[in-house]
Amino acid sequence: MMKKAACLLAGSVAALALFAGTAVAHVTVWPKEANPGAYEKFTVRVPSEAEDTPTVKVEVRIPEEVNISRVEPKPGWTYTLTRDAEDKVTGIAWTAEGQGLLATEFAEFNVSGKIADDAEALIWEAHQYYGDGSVVAWAGPSDSDLPASVTTIVPSENAGGYDEREGSLSLTLSIVAVVLGALSLAISLRKGRPAKTS
Structure with missing residues (x-):
């Protein structure tokens, strides 16, 4: 029992060490503010924090309030789209063709689409996959260690x-x-x- 507890503790410590500082350097979607009913370019910014294993894949859930119509090709990466019964894009996954992103690197992936007229906030849940098989889910509330990125919807004259x-x-x-x-x-x-x- 003591041995099992020690193993669990060691695993937890290793995970904390691996992703120390991720609350600052997490997967984010830009812009942080947008207009209701606007056609917008969204940029998914992915930093890689792990020192000994690269980021090899990132998967983003598209908010219901966004209708994605275009995906910009990214050299060295392939993408796949997930669609619902109405053929609406509900998720995008980018996968590295090579070694992926090392600890000091980041990448940006661009998509474009229309925001719903009645949208109030866009919540972008993301999963970051590493070469060693570990996965970080950026899907929590804003005050958590692993927050989902949020785009706030504001009146047209105030948005960027x-x-x-x-x-x-x-x-x-x-x-x-x-x-x-x-x-x-x-x-x-x-x-x-x-x-x-x-």
């Missing part, structure tokens, strides 16, 4: 994300500015032209 509607408005305003500038230049040139003499 990209909204296609805002992009269209900016383009329209730019075109109007160019037209007004050209018109102003034409008027100035016409006024400066010397009068004809008979």
Whole structure:
């Protein structure tokens, strides 16, 4: 019994040593704020903390409030999509083709999609797989040692994300500015032209 307890204690200590500091360097999804109803690019940032074994796979559960439509290819990594009965993407797993991420390395994986109009917060649960077979589940509350990443949904004027509607408005305003500038230049040139003499 004592031997078994000692083994369990040793295993716990080893796990703590392996992932010391992971509460700071954990899997996160950016941006941290976004608009309801917006089309957004999400970046999954994956640091590798273990000194003696690389990160070889990361799996992210897509929040119900996000409809993923595109995945950016990542050299050296393959990805697989999990879909529900309605063909909606519910999860993405990226797997290293080579040795994966070493202790001092990180990688970013980009996806894009639309946020639901009634979304309030996006909770991104992730599982980080290491070469030695260990798995870290970043799926806890914000005050836990292994928190899930959260994107807060805020009113459009306060968020730092990209909204296609805002992009269209900016383009329209730019075109109007160019037209007004050209018109102003034409008027100035016409006024400066010397009068004809008979």
